[in-house]
Amino acid sequence: MFRIMYMSTATRVIPDSELEELLETSRKNNKEKNLTGLLIVKGRTFLQCLEGEKKDVEEIFNKILKDDRHTSIIDLIEEDISSRMFPTWDMGYKNLKIVDDIKSEKIRKISSIDDFDIKKEDIAEVIQEFIAYD
Structure with a gap:
């Protein structure tokens, strides 16, 4: 099993309706490849975690790298x-x-900072907060 977490900036503001379509497609594709994950959006900033077989995770991440809707992609974590x-x-x-609307104080503080100003080593902890509290 393999995990990638990355941050990126959308090249434009993506309307909620378009995000919903993107999520629907992603969920369908992820289910077919047995991938799991989380997408957190704040304005034009995206934080995503993908998990699954290494070849499948890397295949999706490579598509993301080539997607012209993203810029400034920062690979935060790649790990077995x-x-x-x-x-x-x-x-x-x-x-x-x-x-x-966010229940967790830690997530509320982080999300109030522009562009997810967060240390790389704190990412997993923030993700765990989302799982536990929100």
């Missing part, structure tokens, strides 16, 4: 894993438009 963080999520999703 023994278990998934998201075993039942074809693609979990949270849009941080409304910070007041």
